[in-house]
């Protein structure tokens with residue numbers, strides 16, 4: 283039995299990992315540490331099976347005392363570190379919180395892990411049976427041209443947004459704790475995720491909900507930017523494989539082999555919505571503002587807006603290392619994953635209504651993209 287500390291476990295990917303891990307390894311104890319920022323939501327963990335060996339701690343990874351105490355009192359042997367400020371647009375408007383959580387917070391966790399596992403002379407753990415897994419992003423590698431090969435683990439770092447720079451700094455700190463102190467670490471750099479529980483500031487849930495509500499679908503720039511989309515459960519499986527079989531001190535890129543320009547995704551979502559409304563007349567009653575409820579097409583909501591400053595043109599992952607060493611292959615095709623995601627947001631309307639509170643409305647009306 284392992285005892286995991288999952289930071290940021292009430293956020294999008296963290297919550298999906300908690301559900302995944304409780305299903306996959308029901309004997310393990312799961313301790314979630316989450317500050318419940320605007321992006322964190324304890325409701326994401328409400329449907330865990332009653333028998334799950336689970337504790338939720340409302341707290342901040344920057345609180346060194348709390349993290350030290352938790353590691354000691356719970357006998358944590360595995361840290362899976364998701365907690366972060368994760369939205370590029372917010373990092374452009376106000377980078378400060380990104381430095382605090384993503385850089386200082388990560389360093390606090392590393393210090394705590396080193397103290398608990400390596401420094402404490404009374405600790406029986408040593409380097410065996412402990413692991414700090416750091417969850418990172420492909421954005422640390424910067425932007426690709428249309429003919430460039432995808433990002434591999436040896437692509438030089440070239441972060442372009444304050445978010446990407448803060449994640450790059452955290453990756454370097456994690457690496458340094460392995461090389462300097464021998465702290466057992468692994469890192470995953472993953473491409474864009476989609477699926478259940480994603481906060482509706484990110485492209486896919488934002489477009490879905492805006493279409494249902496009859497609000498503009500804001501396309502940044504020319505809409506030709508490319509992302510490499512991975513269903514979130516496939517990301518969780520990749521993390522599992524790395525934690526259980528990855529070489530310590532190594533980084534692994536995870537991606538879906540699924541490069542798509544933003545406009546293609548937005549068109550696909552609009553067409554899927556039109557079709558759903560045609561097949562199910564109750565949707566028109568539930569969402570009367572959606573163009574599809576009035577016999578029109580959702581694409582009429584598409585609105586080109588000012589581009590994101592420093593907007594990376596293309597991301598693409600070369601996942602061959604994870605594939606070769608760990609057997610990682612995504613299970614979901616994009617069409618299966620996106621269909622299930624649309625179903626999830628249609629079924630879970632109370633979930634997204636609840637997270638779109640006052641601060642969300644304020645962000646949507648004041649961020650730089652929607653001001654222009």
Ligand code: NAD
Nearest residue numbers: 290292293294295317318319321322342343365366368475
């Ligand atoms: P998210 O914004 O949905 O969730 C972040 C979670 O961290 C929230 O629950 C929040 O409350 C918590 N948190 C924030 N600051 C905290 C602090 N100081 N102390 C404790 N908890 C704090 O993010 P996500 O999309 O689930 O991303 C999770 C991780 O995966 C991040 O590290 C991100 O960089 C990385 N990642 C995300 C994607 C993606 O497509 N979303 C892709 C690759 C990597």
Ligand code: DAU
Nearest residue numbers: 368369370419420421473474483484485500501502507544
């Ligand atoms: O690549 C991994 C990264 O993917 C993660 O590290 C980040 O945490 C995650 O937020 C995501 O970053 P992106 O910036 O790629 O995701 P976002 O959903 O914000 O935007 C995806 C693309 O869609 C991007 O090209 C910007 C564009 N976009 C986004 C929004 C929110 C729009 O055109 N309109 C929008 O309203």
